[in-house]
Amino acid sequence: MSQKPYRIVGHSLAKVDGPAKCTGQTKFADDLFLPGMVHAKLHRAPLPHARIVRVDTSEAEKMPGVVAVLTGKELPIPFGILPVSQDEHALCLDRIRFVGDPVAAVAALEEDIAFAAMNRIRVEYEPLKAVMSIQAALDNPEPRIHDYGEEGNIHKKVALEFGDVRHGFAGADEIFVDTFYYEGSTHLALEQHAVVAAPEPDGRLTVWSSTQTPHYVHRALAKVLELPPAYIRVIATPVGGGFGGKSDPFQHEIVAAKLALKIGRPVKICLTREEVFYCHRGRHPVLMSVKTGVKKDGSITAMHFRSVLDGGGYGSYGVASTYYTGALQTVTYRIPHYKFDGVRVFTNKPPCGPKRGHGTPQPRFALEVHLDKIAGHLGLDPAEMRRSQLVPPNSITANHLRIGSMGLGTCIDKVVGGSGWKKKFRRLPRGRGVGIACSSYISGAGLPIYWNRMPHTGVQIKLDRGGGICVFCGQIDIGQGSDSVLAQMVAEILGVDPLTIRLVTGDTDLTPVDLGSYSSRVTLMMGNAAIQAAERARDLVARAVAKQWKLSPSRIVFAAGRVFDTENPDQGMSFAESVQAAEAEFGTIGTVGSYTPPPSPGKYRGAGVGPSPAYSYSAAIAQVEVDPDTGWTQVERIWIAHDCGKCINPMLVTGQVEGSVYMGLGEALMEEQVFRANRNGVHKIPSMLDYKSPTTEDMCEVTTYLIEDPDPNGPFGAKEAGQGPLLPIAPAIANAVFDAVGVRIDEIPITPEKILRALRSPDRRCGPASYPRIPMPEPIRVPLPGTEA
């Protein structure tokens, strides 16, 4: 990597969208009001599983102020985020699969009328037996929730074996087996989903939506509405928090679009908080079993990881989530032989999908607590044991993932040093303890969601003769700061102030496709495309200026809004003048850049999930205080080190790390997306008051260390920061609880009730008793890299 000091990149500049956000001027989807706009509401099913016998909308239609009603008959084409699970309908046709599944919609002049009318829609159901848990789904193959998938209510089975685990276990000194459970949780973004759809006079349609994935919404709309994509324009409005909860195309988006076309007026739908709990797509509840063979020094000889995911009522990203529960175990510590069995079941609950860390916080929790137990048994320091087993940089894992830069060792050293680990671990008075955990995450998925050979992102830059720079990209800022990162990278290359750059983002008519703000892909992928586009623009300008000054273009430098000769800095001009020179020379200046991840070495079936251009690494140490009379756990402090390759903006990276700690704390200690199985399967607590997520009062102190181990695939060396730092939080806390009071809570969340139960139980543990018996197919056997015939 170049050691050249950067002027913009690497500096904690203010967010470009900061002023608008801080003064309340950002226009979210709910802030949009168009002339003649009407409001729509979805009528949602009040029971978890049923056949729809009849939908009677006549009462609603008669209400003054109602302008249209819609039922599933008018939107018969299924959709879904993954090509393999096109199992959703904008409005259910003949079957509902969870409390909250939408059945009909009504549009009215006022939102109040729409609400009242929605409740006058009468639906007759024939109830079906509902399955509300993993075990119930396994025990009840009938009635099937979907008529696709594996068998019964099993949606997907994955069985992979890399190398030969039997051989690996045979070479172990000891073998350890543990089971874990990780409860589901939801994203709880502050902004509730909202959409406005407006028909255009020429038969076209514009849809503004709070979405992380305008491109996928665009595709789903074109499919379900049977319109050419060119007739539909999707504009992603600034997203008030997504965390994965706005990455699917949603029913309300399609319904608003259909209604707008039907009645010829703009239609708005804003979900209530309760409806957001139904849209969900959050963390899958996962039951897991880990079996690991180790040598006395803690080195792993083989691992067999099994997981069963509670998918809820639809596919969503679930097939990918299933693979992710088994994909990234191998990228932190050396695992020479590895076997993974994954199962996803359908249940009559809101669909699960991607939540920050998509499918990996659950196995990471299991793995890191499991390793902590192993270290205890072997009498090793858990930090040192981890430190000595690291996957080397520039290597290929047993499951064929290519590792580039790998800063986990430095991360561990930082948190061990910073927290005073050596003085604290097993040495604090009873009731207080420390625990360590590590993790890794992808910087964007190596493969797109739908198979194609096109770039994953594109950036277009237009230079204005007044010196203006306009950058177009399909990405959308969901609060994580991608706009600022984009501006900073372009500004670095063109030598201007990032605030002077105008960004046009997330608009399918105006911007090149970017797949969306998910899988921690934006900085790396958009960044590489932006660098390419910006360098092409810079080179054009440099050539024009060099020609004017009769110099070699390599001597032209861009900085501080000026363009000058490195060897004679007094020879210079303003950026605007340089663009004028270029425009005079070449005509209008516009450039493009795009990015496609490098091909992954893995070629087996299922190799599509896990590969990434680069992996981020994190290590965290939690210090807790546990009250043995109540089981109450106070997380006093978290030390966390995150290797993000290169911080494009350290303040934003720190923000992502702290936000991840916060979200991890919520999952670790309290959040639960739970249902009343015996009361018609309703969500137990669909409100921000009763669904417990930490308040600022509950947030712990955080010490963040930013580690920079630049990855050659990253823009300026950058890797991800948005999701990875969440992963070590829950296991670090679980391990700290053990250090404090000697009990193992093998189940998330770690509540005071569970700690107290474990303190009073003979095995001093709270967690699942066993892993269910699920017949698995013969695994796909994949030779270790380098040993293929």
Added chain:
Amino acid sequence: MMRLPKFVYHAPTSVDEAGRILAGEGTAARVVAGGTDLYPNMKRGHQLPPVLVSLRRIPKITGISGTPETGLRIGACTSLTQLGSHPAVKSGYAALASAVLSISTPILRNMGTIGGNLCLDTRCNYYNQNYEWRRAIHFCMKCDGSICWVAPSSKTCLAINSSDTAPLLAALGGRARLISTRGERELAIKDLYNLDGIDYLNKRPDEILTEILLPPAGGWIASYRKLRRRGSFDFPVLGVAAVLWKEPDGRIRDAKIYLNAVASAPLEAKEAETCLVGRKLDTETIREAARLAAEMAKPVDNADFGIAWRKRMARVFTERALNDLKE
């Protein structure tokens, strides 16, 4: 967005005028103070009063007078923020100040009043849900339905009283003044509540709670312990108020212990009180009193946390409240 239903809003400037409107409107009208409890309930369709009578424009029932030596009169419309930060309350009634400042969030305390807090609707997580949710469980007896889902065999509603001030004010011997066009009465706050989640207030709908009277400070010591998931925002899932009157030699002359959020009304732990009287506050005594108090707590599955743990915490929290009162 959940929307408020439509209603007629009156903002009288005197208690008399408010009383007359209430008398004239009959059951159609309802009093509103800060609205932090009533408005969310109206959005969820729990109460749909066509007429609201706001008390916030009545100067006479806002503010605090008196001194810790003589006792305090607290206007029912005094905001929780005002009450919790008032110098006389902080100095003479510190436990009350801390109970008040544990309510919800600073923003809600700016709007919420002490009168509203005492008249707070009972809570249950089968009830505090919006209309569509409740329809999915076919409603419950507290609103639109006939059964108690928490305990389907129960003849009464088991929604819980979640006021943070009620148990302490009851234990302190606070009194409430109620005014209507039919007259005026004063009753002990402990008598303000019924053990019934629906008919939870011993107060007619046309009666306005105008003020709360506190006895002089001094001669007693008090503590309030609140159990909740988070350090802010959350209602109590258990509240323990303990007030002790001690002899000069440290023996307990009188004791009041109230538990809240475990039943539809604050519960007086009479056996625990009896056990304390005449004894010194040593570890043994505290343990015994706490055990007796906890026996009263029969939490049901209608709030945060599991019931076994909540019950166990009744003992731990009573112990801790009493420990606060050790010399």
